[in-house]
Amino acid sequence: MVRLEGLSKRFGELEVLRGLDLDVRRGEVVCVIGPSGSGKSTLLRCVNLLEPAEEGRIFLEGEEITGGKHKQDYVCRRVGMVFQQFNLFPHKTALENVSLAPRKVLGRSRGEAEEKGRALLHRVGLADKIDEYPDRLSGGQQQRVAIARALAMEPRAMLFDEVTSALDPELVKEVLDAMRELADEGMTMLVVTHEMGFARDVADRVVFMDDGVIVEAGPPADVLEHPREERTSRFLGLVLEH
Amino acid sequence: MDVFIDQYFDLTIMRENLGLILDAFWETIQLAVIGAALALVWGLVLALIRLAPGRPAAPARALAIAYIDVMRGIPLLLVVLLISGSFPFLDFLPQWLRAPSFFGKLDIFWYGILALTLTYGAYFAEVYRAGIEAVPRGQTEASRSLGMNHRTNLRYVVVPQAVRKVIPPMLNDFIALMKDTSLIQVIGVVEVVRQGREIQAETFNSSALTLAAILFILVTIPLARIVDRQIARQQIRFQRG
Numbered sequence A: 001m002v003r004l005e006g007l008s009k010r011f012g013e014l015e016v017l018r019g020l021d022l023d024v025r026r027g028e029v030v031c032v033i034g035p036s037g038s039g040k041s042t043l044l045r046c047v048n049l050l051e052p053a054e055e056g057r058i059f060l061e062g063e064e065i066t067g068g069k070h071k072q073d074y075v076c077r078r079v080g081m082v083f084q085q086f087n088l089f090p091h092k093t094a095l096e097n098v099s100l101a102p103r104k105v106l107g108r109s110r111g112e113a114e115e116k117g118r119a120l121l122h123r124v125g126l127a128d129k130i131d132e133y134p135d136r137l138s139g140g141q142q143q144r145v146a147i148a149r150a151l152a153m154e155p156r157a158m159l160f161d162e163v164t165s166a167l168d169p170e171l172v173k174e175v176l177d178a179m180r181e182l183a184d185e186g187m188t189m190l191v192v193t194h195e196m197g198f199a200r201d202v203a204d205r206v207v208f209m210d211d212g213v214i215v216e217a218g219p220p221a222d223v224l225e226h227p228r229e230e231r232t233s234r235f236l237g238l239v240l241e242h
Numbered sequence B: 001m002d003v004f005i006d007q008y009f010d011l012t013i014m015r016e017n018l019g020l021i022l023d024a025f026w027e028t029i030q031l032a033v034i035g036a037a038l039a040l041v042w043g044l045v046l047a048l049i050r051l052a053p054g055r056p057a058a059p060a061r062a063l064a065i066a067y068i069d070v071m072r073g074i075p076l077l078l079v080v081l082l083i084s085g086s087f088p089f090l091d092f093l094p095q096w097l098r099a100p101s102f103f104g105k106l107d108i109f110w111y112g113i114l115a116l117t118l119t120y121g122a123y124f125a126e127v128y129r130a131g132i133e134a135v136p137r138g139q140t141e142a143s144r145s146l147g148m149n150h151r152t153n154l155r156y157v158v159v160p161q162a163v164r165k166v167i168p169p170m171l172n173d174f175i176a177l178m179k180d181t182s183l184i185q186v187i188g189v190v191e192v193v194r195q196g197r198e199i200q201a202e203t204f205n206s207s208a209l210t211l212a213a214i215l216f217i218l219v220t221i222p223l224a225r226i227v228d229r230q231i232a233r234q235q236i237r238f239q240r241g
Helices: A040-047 A072-076 A094-104 A110-123 A139-151 A169-184 A196-202 A220-225 A230-240 B002-008 B011-050 B055-073 B076-089 B107-134 B137-145 B150-165 B167-187 B192-203 B207-237
Strands: A002-011 A014-024 A029-033 A055-060 A079-082 A157-161 A188-192 A205-210 A213-218
Touching: A002 A040, A014 A040, A014 A055, A014 A213, A029 A040, A029 A196, A040 A157, A040 A188, A072 A079, A072 B137, A079 A139, A079 B137, A094 A110, A094 A139, A094 B150, A110 A139, A139 A169, A169 A188, A169 A196, A196 A220, A205 A220, A205 A230, A213 A220, A213 A230, B002 B207, B011 B055, B011 B107, B011 B167, B011 B192, B011 B207, B055 B107, B076 B107, B076 B167, B107 B150, B107 B167, B137 B150, B150 B167, B167 B192, B167 B207, B192 B207
Parallel strands: A029 A188, A029 A205, A079 A157, A157 A188
Antiparallel strands: A002 A014, A002 A055, A205 A213
16 A cells, blocks of 8 residues: 655755665554654655655555655545644634545535534544534544544545654543554554554554664564564663553 | 813814814724725735745745835835826826726825735735744644645635734734824825814814824724734634644
């Protein structure tokens, strides 16, 4: 579904991604873990062209999306993204947040978009919050609205950029549960996360990144419990301590 | 002290000239409201041109920057005189533009409106730009990741938020504009300051001007309070997310 070949990205002098190769199959859940600065978020943001890649190629369902043939909105209509800071539109209600893009990008009618929006918000457990503005919602609720908003565009794949890192601990579970359900329904997901429990339970594959390269990748049981690389075990040692 | 009251608060003079002053104030209001409305639209256009992305838009951006710099750098009075002095002679312009008389208002009125629009459009453009740039980048990232293009993002996500943010500085600029309408008197428009000045000359007394001042304050202070309340309500809404 999503294939990265030799992906490289620099910010000025700093090489953030160094020749990455990754293949995410349809319906697969891939969790990307690693220390901050390893390039995990940048990787995600290159997939939907939020950041332009310097070198390398990215393929979405076999179509190359780097190289200028397709513009950013081609990709973004097919790949949804959920952000660490939620980024909900504060001047719109939950329902309006969810229905805006389908109406203005896909051209759906208001009735159609809102009906679909209501269903999605119900699915993430927020049926009673459809007319609330983001400032009246908890972090966990806002993030679930963000998930519904991304799903409203009917993406083929979803990108999650540390979506629980900004949440109070007691609100993390509700978001992870929503993501778990999505995974069970067969969504292709690329998840950057620090939640090792989630990675262990839900991921089909775990990828450990450090310093712009993939150090190790494999089934969660392998990478998380029997890492081959020293860097991996060092990182896991730090993370799993608490 | 009595002399002070006589000079500035002679109620008889105020009463006798109330009609004239109110008529002239109505002229002030029309200049201010129409001028501001057009300047708000023109300012937004300028700001969007200034912020247009991509290399092909560079000449347009440069023009917008030059325009804004120039119009913020020269006095409104100069602009008023530049327009009124020479427009009648610009024979490449159609007559209805050279000496406009829309809605029965004199051409000098419309020259004043044009001057206000061209000048304050530049000030508003910079306020809009600050507002647009103050909208967090995450908002644009979210819109783009939902497939919205630059224009859709601006229209439904960024500009609505920017406009709410810039209401206080806009209000300040509107009040400045309203006060600057008094400059249009030099080309013959009888707005409230001009009217007060004429009465002052006739009566050797400033009470009509005091009345004009009171009318200004009666408009600007409530406006400020209404906007304060709007801001407080919006503030809460933008706290989270």
